[in-house]
Amino acid sequence: MRIVVVTSEVPFIRGSAEILAENLCQALSAAGHAAELISIPFQQDPPNRIPDQMLACRLMDLSEACGVRIDRAIGLRFPAYLAPHPHKVIWLLHQHRAAYELWDNPLAGDLIHHPYGPVIREAIRQADRELMPEAKAVYTISKNVAGRLRRFCGIAGEPLYHPPPHASQFHKGSAGDYFFFPSPVTGLKRQLLVIEALAKCREKISVRFAGKSDNPRERAACLEAARRLNVEHLVEWLDWISEEQKRELYANCLGVLFPPMDEDYGYVTLEAMLSSKPVITCADSGGPLEFVVDRQTGLVADSVPEPLARAMDAVWADRRCAAAMGEAGRARYADLKISWENVVERLLC
């Protein structure tokens, strides 16, 4: 089949959504299809330009190319998934979150501050409610994303898990003396929460953070907090690391910290499981909760410093238990049968 994968992009920004789109195209090609990625530039600031760009996507015509039918369109991201196609399937990465669950979130809500914020929010919600059902099927990348879609739009989406990039290359090394927290440094990933928890830990725990910061101010705030709370000597900032370095850091850590706020899916959880490491996450972390089984493959704590500190202490103090939870995480990954072959089969059925 000739298939277009339709997504939106912020030029010059390459994140997990871009990697997912490329990997999906590769998986479609590997299954014998002609797959092509169409990526529409999307700028969400100023918010009053958002409806223009929604309209732009509605005006695209992906039904044919040079007189030959395009058999399927797979829509991934807002507003590109609004582009019409007679046989469209949506595999929803996420909706425009600032119009939904992040609307009044002080860490990420920008739309709420705009004079036309409520009107734009309604336009986005209405477009999603009325146009997403045009698709022949709606899948989501996680239960979390499906739950939001049902809650806010009353649309049923079926979760369809996919493996993180280079899944087969993760491995288990020895259990070292550090927790690993790989993520871009942003408010939503809550590095700051981990630093505050660290100040309340009884064990002498050290944490290695790895990941770029899109906004230098957020990184500076974390450094400042570490100084103020006197845990500076316990944290290490690795900034940008290669994929190989990342896998080594997973392989040789004692456990992985991943306490984001309402994550859509979260490769970090899966990468930790593939590396046979326990994951410490939070009760409001979203995606990770679909994979971490509390006290079996990791720990789920409330997202305030004290309980998170207790969870970190517990894993740190009982290394045998940490190793056992890591092994259970690896077994759980295998049980879930997460594969691109499965994703492709479901998207095209």
Next chain:
Amino acid sequence: MRIPFVRGGAEVLAEGLRRVLTGLGHQAEIVAIPFKPYPPERILDQMLACRLLDLSETAGTPVDRVIALKFPAYLIPHGHKVIWMIHQHRQAYDLWQHPLNDLHTYANGGDVRAAIHAADTKLLPQSRGLFTISRNVAVRLKTYCGLHAIPLYHPPQDAGRFYTRPAEDFLYFPSRIDPLKRQDLVLEALALTRSAVRICFSGPAEEPDFERKCARLARKDGLRNRVQWLGAVPEEEKRDLYARSLGVLFPPLDEDYGYITLEAMLARKPVITCTDSGGPLEFVMHHQTGMVVEPIPEALAVAMDSLWDDRERARQWGEAARQRYDDLRIDWDNVVEKLLP
């Protein structure tokens, strides 16, 4: 702008430009908007879609420059946009009412054409600079829109990898098998040659009707064993075919630019082209680096015979073609210097 599943010269150019900009220390990214030019009213939708997109910033950081290449993507607004035009929507201009195109056959074709003219004429001058990939494209822009643009030549992909070898017994015609490239004209000419001229065609076929027409022409009496179809060939094989050919055939209809002329020159081969071929005429000098003939089978046949019969002259023209390429200083540094003053 991009047509999904089609990869041609425009895609190669965009990638080449991105590579060069990155090499010079800029951050460069390609934004490709899908385009489907039929039925005609859909063109208007997609022009509007481009006007509605916003490339001024990404994640709070300004985008310093936009270099726009093709219709309708070059209509996307930006405060520091430079246009380096590959071509306009030719069906609304030089190919209007052309038998190979159909915009004029639709009831609303004239209205859509007028809308395209209006958008180009009004919006192209809003850019900070207006360049074209060839003089041919600049002349069309002047003729139809009254706009002045500066031609800016760029080298074909892997220009440094072309080489030459002694001529063997074939003329080479590398091109997509397409009515605008006129393989049919060349086959009709071949039937009229006096010598046993042989032609090697390479290039993908995307138009089944035209492919059948060419195959039928090639089955004519006397043409057996004189025509070879190689289909799409890898770049390396293409360079080898250039190197071993006696000369290159490139008689398209009003080509915008045409890498083939330049590739032949790099491989030190003479080029046979036609008086209405457009881009190649900016490079091929009649009886110095090749031949420029009327686009009729008889004239092409005479040119092919004369190249076939005088090998030494063909070799000399090929050498002169390479000299001309070097004299023209076709390089990416020059392009970038002009696009980003």
